[in-house]
Amino acid sequence: MLEVSGLCVSFGGINAVKGIDFAVRAGEMVALIGANGAGKTTTLKALIGLLRPTEGSIRYDGVDLITVPVHQRITLGIALVPEGRGIFSRLTVEENINMGAYRRPDSAAVRTDRDGVYALFPRLAERRRQTGGTLSGGEQQMLAIARAMMSKPRLLLLDEPSMGLAPLMVRKIFDTIRTIAADGVTILLVEQNAKLALEMCHRGYVMESGAIVTHDNSAALLADPAVRKAYLGDHA
Amino acid sequence: MADKLKTYPALRWAGLALIACALIALPFVLATAGTTWVRVTNLAILFALLALGLNIVVGFAGLLDLGYIAFYGVGAYAYALLASPQFNLHLPFWIILPIGALAACVFGVLLGAPTLKLRGDYLAIVTLGFGEIVRIFFNNLSQPVNITNGPQGISRIDPMRIGDFSFSQSEVILGLNFSGPIKYYYLLLLVLLVAIVVNLRLENSRIGRAWQAIREDEVAAQAMGINTTHVKLLAFGMGASFGGIAGGMFAAIQGFISPESFVLVESVMVLSMVVLGGMGNIWGVIVGALLLSFVPELLRHTVDPMQRYLFGHLIIEPEVIRMLLFGLALMLMMLFRPAGLWPSKVRKRELTDE
Numbered sequence: 001m002l003e004v005s006g007l008c009v010s011f012g013g014i015n016a017v018k019g020i021d022f023a024v025r026a027g028e029m030v031a032l033i034g035a036n037g038a039g040k041t042t043t044l045k046a047l048i049g050l051l052r053p054t055e056g057s058i059r060y061d062g063v064d065l066i067t068v069p070v071h072q073r074i075t076l077g078i079a080l081v082p083e084g085r086g087i088f089s090r091l092t093v094e095e096n097i098n099m100g101a102y103r104r105p106d107s108a109a110v111r112t113d114r115d116g117v118y119a120l121f122p123r124l125a126e127r128r129r130q131t132g133g134t135l136s137g138g139e140q141q142m143l144a145i146a147r148a149m150m151s152k153p154r155l156l157l158l159d160e161p162s163m164g165l166a167p168l169m170v171r172k173i174f175d176t177i178r179t180i181a182a183d184g185v186t187i188l189l190v191e192q193n194a195k196l197a198l199e200m201c202h203r204g205y206v207m208e209s210g211a212i213v214t215h216d217n218s219a220a221l222l223a224d225p226a227v228r229k230a231y232l233g234d235h236a
Numbered sequence: 237m238a239d240k241l242k243t244y245p246a247l248r249w250a251g252l253a254l255i256a257c258a259l260i261a262l263p264f265v266l267a268t269a270g271t272t273w274v275r276v277t278n279l280a281i282l283f284a285l286l287a288l289g290l291n292i293v294v295g296f297a298g299l300l301d302l303g304y305i306a307f308y309g310v311g312a313y314a315y316a317l318l319a320s321p322q323f324n325l326h327l328p329f330w331i332i333l334p335i336g337a338l339a340a341c342v343f344g345v346l347l348g349a350p351t352l353k354l355r356g357d358y359l360a361i362v363t364l365g366f367g368e369i370v371r372i373f374f375n376n377l378s379q380p381v382n383i384t385n386g387p388q389g390i391s392r393i394d395p396m397r398i399g400d401f402s403f404s405q406s407e408v409i410l411g412l413n414f415s416g417p418i419k420y421y422y423l424l425l426l427v428l429l430v431a432i433v434v435n436l437r438l439e440n441s442r443i444g445r446a447w448q449a450i451r452e453d454e455v456a457a458q459a460m461g462i463n464t465t466h467v468k469l470l471a472f473g474m475g476a477s478f479g480g481i482a483g484g485m486f487a488a489i490q491g492f493i494s495p496e497s498f499v500l501v502e503s504v505m506v507l508s509m510v511v512l513g514g515m516g517n518i519w520g521v522i523v524g525a526l527l528l529s530f531v532p533e534l535l536r537h538t539v540d541p542m543q544r545y546l547f548g549h550l551i552i553e554p555e556v557i558r559m560l561l562f563g564l565a566l567m568l569m570m571l572f573r574p575a576g577l578w579p580s581k582v583r584k585r586e587l588t589d590e
Binding site for chain 1: 442445446448449452453455456457458459460461462463
């Protein structure tokens with residue numbers, strides 16, 4: 001579904017991503033793990049089109065995305081849950097969710113889908129009249145995911161959904177991501193919490209200072225001593 | 237109150253009819269105090285138009301524009317050049333006003349395109365420079381080819397006219413004396429009404445929602461699939477068009493324009509109207525424009541006599557006191573009602589959130 005090859009991205013004079021290759025197959029859940037500043041967020045931004053790669057190609061369903069602007073990538077079925085959630089904090093929960101369907105003209109179907117995301121996140125339905133800024137961190141994360149789902153993506157890019165959340169809330173969020181994946185949405189998950197990410201995903205790529213250093217299926221990565229030492233806090 | 241209006245629609249219509257009657261009768265009431273007051277009202281409506289236009293850029297899209305008066309100038313000069321002895325062109329106003337709006341729109345996009353990536357202070361500085369550049373062009377485009385007639389400005393601009401009906405001439409209709417300013421008042425009121433309707437529609441449209449999203453979080457807005465380039469340029473272009481139309485009408489009503497009418501202070505004034513009234517709220521912005529147009533005029537007519545009555549002679553010039561009180565009022569406003577006199581729903585939330 002997604003094939004990235006030789007991708008280089010730089011901004012502010014820094015080469016944040018230095019020629020990476022990876023692929024995500026339809027229906028898969030893939031994790032992109034790595035430390036702070038490894039270039040994970042930059043990679044996602046290039047995938048959605050917020051940053052322009054200096055080199056390399058991004059193919060989505062066989063289409064080269066490099067020249068496709070962000071708003072058209074959304075229409076093609078890619079959605080991003082941005083780092084730090086990017087909630088419209090002064091708009092209500094419902095207005096936030098509606099914003100996610102900005103590019104969809106079919107208002108009847110949008111209404112049905114809105115009921116769908118409320119079913120997925122009953123908490124948001126309770127708070128639909130509240131402003132986004134008054135929600136807790138976990139609820140904001142839910143809202144960010146719900147909003148992204150409103151564009152009916154086939155490929156969902158998640159940037160650090162566990163950031164700053166209590167473990168119980170993280171589990172809840174990850175359960176929801178599983179539910180979304182079970183509905184046939186392909187997932188590319190960027191995470192610092194490598195253990196959680198690998199336990200959920202089928203495969204994983206490990207990024208270090210702008211390059212992919214290893215990739216394998218999750219079980220193998222979880223067993224890899226180097227990965228265990230660097231990302232899973234294994235000192236043995 | 238609002239609930240009552242909803243349950244009794246008749247009440248609402250009665251209220252609207254009352255307001256309409258008051259607005260229709262207003263110029264004749266004002267005329268008894270002197271035609272000057274009708275002129276002041278007309279100028280206030282022009283400023284309300286400007287404030288509505290700037291509100292699209294600043295209030296809806298959240299892009300700080302300090303050079304807005306340039307579009308007013310572009311509209312005014314478009315009218316002046318196409319309907320005056322300057323080039324001996326005398327096109328009718330229903331052709332020029334749209335041309336002026338279009339010209340202003342083009343200038344709006346010209347300003348918007350290179351500043352797409354700028355926000356806040358940086359955008360403010362560029363727009364400020366833009367406003368000054370336009371004014372300086374008006375000032376200097378008299379050589380080598382005389383286009384704008386330089387600092388002398390353009391005079392003997394045609395009034396608006398439909399066939400034999402001229403807006404500038406007095407006429408007695410049904411026993412009432414319709415002076416030039418009174419006729420313009422009705423025309424301006426009509427244009428204002430149209431502008432209000434357009435603004436209300438825009439606010440609740442898809443574009444309105446896109447502006448809202450951009451104002452809140454531009455990256456997130458992009459991630460929603462909003463074409464931010466497109467939508468921002470639309471804000472600049474549409475806002476500027478309002479300025480262009482107001483400028484054209486200004487030129488026709490005054491009959492004379494010069495670059496001096498389009499100085500930075502005027503931009504600041506229109507921005508103050510938007511901020512004071514309540515950024516993003518159409519009604520608030522209009523209230524702001526009317527207040528900042530009328531209060532200085534009222535002060536002009538009261539400060540002088542009051543001092544003479546109290547102290548026997550003039551101590552402080554009215555002009556000085558006017559600006560002093562104006563500054564004080566703005567400061568008090570920002571301290572006690574930072575979202576404006578009549579804030580928009582969303583801006584009000586911002587204050588209750590924290």
